[in-house]
Amino acid sequence: MSESSYCGFVSCTFPCHLTATLRSASLNTFKSCFVKQKFVKIRPAKFLSKPFVHHFVMSTTTTKTRFIESDFSVFRISQNAEELAASFGGYFVEIASKAIEKQGSFTLAISGGSVLQYFSKAILETAGRRELVDWEKTFIFLVDERYVPWDDPQSNYGQLRKFLRSSGIEHKVKVFPVNTSLSLEEAASSYEQDILSRQNEQDFIKVLHQPVKYQVEAVPAFDLILLGLGEDGHTASLFPNKELLGETKKLVGYERNSPKPPLERITLTLPTINHAKNVAFIVVGKGKAEIMQRLCEDHSVQYPARLVVPIFTRKEWFVDEDAMSQVAAAQDAPQ
Numbered sequence: 001m002s003e004s005s006y007c008g009f010v011s012c013t014f015p016c017h018l019t020a021t022l023r024s025a026s027l028n029t030f031k032s033c034f035v036k037q038k039f040v041k042i043r044p045a046k047f048l049s050k051p052f053v054h055h056f057v058m059s060t061t062t063t064k065t066r067f068i069e070s071d072f073s074v075f076r077i078s079q080n081a082e083e084l085a086a087s088f089g090g091y092f093v094e095i096a097s098k099a100i101e102k103q104g105s106f107t108l109a110i111s112g113g114s115v116l117q118y119f120s121k122a123i124l125e126t127a128g129r130r131e132l133v134d135w136e137k138t139f140i141f142l143v144d145e146r147y148v149p150w151d152d153p154q155s156n157y158g159q160l161r162k163f164l165r166s167s168g169i170e171h172k173v174k175v176f177p178v179n180t181s182l183s184l185e186e187a188a189s190s191y192e193q194d195i196l197s198r199q200n201e202q203d204f205i206k207v208l209h210q211p212v213k214y215q216v217e218a219v220p221a222f223d224l225i226l227l228g229l230g231e232d233g234h235t236a237s238l239f240p241n242k243e244l245l246g247e248t249k250k251l252v253g254y255e256r257n258s259p260k261p262p263l264e265r266i267t268l269t270l271p272t273i274n275h276a277k278n279v280a281f282i283v284v285g286k287g288k289a290e291i292m293q294r295l296c297e298d299h300s301v302q303y304p305a306r307l308v309v310p311i312f313t314r315k316e317w318f319v320d321e322d323a324m325s326q327v328a329a330a331q332d333a334p335q
């Protein structure tokens, strides 16, 4: 099989035990798997465009969740909430365990909205997964926060605390809230200090590794950043056509006029998000089908989620069939 074959869409079915390998496999590993499995079908690429999905190299099926991979993304398409929880849960536990094994701690940043709910369902409310994470060595930051008091129902920190409390691990895990009693500007810069002081030497990515467009001196490397996706393509509190999208120096920024209420928000910036060791989106439901299609098939960079291009890893997408129902490539992947 020639190198160029891999630039086309590749479709095949692998036994379940191979999927873990395939998830993190390099192109060479794909090649040897294909050869061993007498892989059969190659079709020309006919869909997704640069840079979001440059070209797909393969798709595969497990008994439950389907996978599609590209240069920039890995999509795990689940049929229902239980499958999504299992798929995301396995991924989360693996990253947390590896980080703790390697550096003695796991630093997570989590978004608000439905992401918090899926996180709670997949990890906190499922004893079999919750107990696999060493919460005393886990540090949780918020990807973004609504500028409201902690006891306001809109507060992401308030929601997170509620979920941690009801799963009985609130006393174990260290959560870093945004101090919303400060002015908006001060709250953002104080959160930046919290992030910097939590990171130890080995967690910093030095300036040398940064793309030219970022001008931060040292960037914290979160072990995992969990993102949601708005119907207008926003992620975190990074909204279309906002100045914050061009931030190159600050690790944390603020938004005074968010199109999604509440108006005022604090958020990690793109330099911070793009230096994370792992970045995953959770996107579920028919309501997200149109924006998923646009992100996958439209060339323009008007969608903030498209500007999430992690430097050291691919984006992982935990999605359901409904969210992918308008994406042509997802229809082509084996059922």
Ligand code: 6PG
Pocket: 111, 112, 113, 114, 115, 143, 144, 145, 146, 156, 227, 228, 229, 230, 234, 235, 236, 237, 260
């Ligand atoms: C917040 C967010 C935001 C969210 C998206 C998607 O508002 O707190 O962090 O970026 O992730 O708006 O929200 P849903 O998943 O609830 O639709």
